[in-house]
Amino acid sequence: xxxxxRLAGVPVFYFPVYSGDPSRPPITDFRVESLSSxxxxxxxxxxxxxxxxxxxxxxxxxxxxxxxxxxxxxxLGARLEWQRPTAEGSFFGYMVPFDSGTDxxxxxxxxxxEDEFRGILLAEQRWKIDDKWTIFAEGAYLSDEAVVxxxxxxxxxxxxxxxxxxxxxxxxxxxxxxxxxxxxxxxFLVNEYLLTSQGYSVSKLPEALYVRQxxxxxxxxxxxxxxxxxEYRAGRLxxxxxxxxxxxxxxxxxxxAQRALGVNANQSVAERLRDAGFFEDEIHRFDTRQELVAxxxxxxxxxxxxxxxxxxxxxxxFDEYAPEENDQVRGFGALGIRLATTIQRVYDQIDSALLxxxxxxxxxxxxxxxxxxxTNLPMVYA
Numbered sequence: 001x002x003x004x005x006r007l008a009g010v011p012v013f014y015f016p017v018y019s020g021d022p023s024r025p026p027i028t029d030f031r032v033e034s035l036s037s038x039x040x041x042x043x044x045x046x047x048x049x050x051x052x053x054x055x056x057x058x059x060x061x062x063x064x065x066x067x068x069x070x071x072x073x074x075x076l077g078a079r080l081e082w083q084r085p086t087a088e089g090s091f092f093g094y095m096v097p098f099d100s101g102t103d104x105x106x107x108x109x110x111x112x113x114e115d116e117f118r119g120i121l122l123a124e125q126r127w128k129i130d131d132k133w134t135i136f137a138e139g140a141y142l143s144d145e146a147v148v149x150x151x152x153x154x155x156x157x158x159x160x161x162x163x164x165x166x167x168x169x170x171x172x173x174x175x176x177x178x179x180x181x182x183x184x185x186x187x188f189l190v191n192e193y194l195l196t197s198q199g200y201s202v203s204k205l206p207e208a209l210y211v212r213q214x215x216x217x218x219x220x221x222x223x224x225x226x227x228x229x230x231e232y233r234a235g236r237l238x239x240x241x242x243x244x245x246x247x248x249x250x251x252x253x254x255x256x257a258q259r260a261l262g263v264n265a266n267q268s269v270a271e272r273l274r275d276a277g278f279f280e281d282e283i284h285r286f287d288t289r290q291e292l293v294a295x296x297x298x299x300x301x302x303x304x305x306x307x308x309x310x311x312x313x314x315x316x317x318f319d320e321y322a323p324e325e326n327d328q329v330r331g332f333g334a335l336g337i338r339l340a341t342t343i344q345r346v347y348d349q350i351d352s353a354l355l356x357x358x359x360x361x362x363x364x365x366x367x368x369x370x371x372x373x374x375t376n377l378p379m380v381y382a
Contacts, residue, residue, distance in 0.1 A: 026051050028063065039071045039101050059083040065094065072101035072113075089125035094151065095143075103150035105250025106192070107260070111146055119143045120152065122162070136167045145188040145244045156192050163201060174213045180235075181206040187243040195249065196260055199269035200239045205282065207235025229291040238282040241270035277321030284315040304338040308373075327377055336371025 004011045029045035046064040049056060065077035077094035096118040103111045124138040140162045142148065148156045155162065165182040183203040189195040211231040218226045247265040251257035257265045263272050289310045296303040310332040317326050343364040350360045 035069075039069055041067055041069045041072075043067045069096070069101060072096050072099045074098075086128045087126065089123070091123045093119070093121045095119035096151075103146045103250075105146065105149045106153070106156070107250040107252070107256055109247075109250040109252045111248075111250065117143060118147050118150065120147055132170050132172050134169050134171075136169070137165065139164045141185050142188075142190060145186075145190065145248055146250070148190040149250065156190050159191065161191050161194065161201065174215070176209070176211040176213075178209040178211075179206060180204050180209075184240050187240070188249075189242045195242060195269070199261065199273055200241045200278075203238040203240055203282070205236050205238070207233065207237065209233045224295055227293045227295070229289075229293070231289050233287040234285070236282050236284055239273075239278060239280050241268075241273055241278075241280060243268050243270045277318070279320065285312065287312040301339055301341045304340070306334075306336055306338070306371075308332075308334040325377060330375065330377045332373065332375040334371055334373035336369060338367060338369045340365065340367035 026047055027044060028047050029043070031043050033041045033043060035041060044066045046066060048062050048064045059082060061079075061081045063079040065075070065079065067075040067077070069075060073096065075094065075096040078091070080091040082089055099113045099116045099118045101113055103113065105111060119141075120143065121139070121141045123140075125136070127135045129135060142162070148162075163182055163184050165180065168179045170177040181204060183205065184201055189199070189201060194201060209231065210233075213229055215228040215230075216223060216226075217228050245266060245268050246257035246261050246263050249261070251260050252265055254264045257263055257267075261269050261272075263269060287310070289308070291306060291308045293304060293306045296305070312330045314328050314330075317328055343366070344361055346359060346361050348359050351358050
């Protein structure tokens with residue numbers, strides 16, 4: 001028999017014939033949108049498992065996106081999510097094969113498209129190997145630098161860095177070991193916080209990090225009195241510049257481009273970085289940080305002296321960036337003390353059945369920290 005879905009009592013669609021599980025409709029979302037670019041779209045999300053007659057599987061979801069833009073033309077996409085006891089992940093793909101519409105960029109600029117292929121692929125997967133080891137992988141590919149602003153603005157505004165990465169991490173009590181490889185297939189940035197700040201992403205091919213937190217050095221004599229925090233990092237790193245002209249990011253006049261990226265509209269961020277002495281060749285870096293913290297007391301006052309040291313060594317002297325410097329080892333040290341105490345008072349006379357309050361306690365925790373630090377060279381970390 002026929003089915004007419006309703007929204008707030010108003011008919012929104014019509015199925016002349018429907019056979020199947022009513023909890024698994026073939027159409028899961030239907031909408032007509034008017035877009036800020038002046039375009040309009042009809043967007044239909046289908047349930048491919050239900051259409052093909054597959055049984056619904058716990059922990060797996062699939063959406064087929066079938067959209068039609070009045071100016072851009074047809075679009076097709078898929079969104080998959082899966083979750084298992086030892087693995088979970090997601091995939092998102094979307095393409096507009098013959099885009100002839102207009103992108104409204106973050107700056108408000110309008111960029112016209114002429115029958116162009118536009119698309120985006122994002123995927124991620126996490127495997128829990130055992131109670132200590134976890135592997136995380138993600139991949140991304142974008143057809144052009146404006147596809148995010150044109151279709152999925154939230155990715156550029158608040159999304160995690162769009163990149164390709166594999167991370168293996170081992171956690172055991174107070175230790176952590178991380179092995180990471182990271183890089184990009186594209187020569188542009190779409191994350192706004194990266195584009196408008198440093199103007200590059202960092203490749204790691206690869207990098208290893210070992211961290212130990214709160215080793216008790218006097219455990220058998222005076223537990224908790226002297227604690228050691230230390231970490232070690234080594235890797236092969238490189239910079240991946242944004243090579244796209246500022247106008248292609250939507251900064252179409254020099255004043256706006258200078259405010260946003262520090263270049264003119266017909267220049268790229270990569271040109272500015274190279275002129276400043278940055279380069280894209282990989283370098284090797286070793287870094288270690290050591291901290292000792294003592295926990296003492298003087299009556300009601302907690303006394304916590306601490307000492308910190310850090311050493312970073314590179315295999316490059318950065319002659320183009322800092323020709324006056326030739327030290328490949330950078331050291332940092334700090335010495336300080338924290339003083340803290342707690343002052344409290346209990347008010348027994350406070351009682352309210354209405355507010356369910358029976359006595360209150362007022363706590364004041366004053367503290368002060370004094371420290372002094374020094375370094376042989378200014379330190380900048382990627």
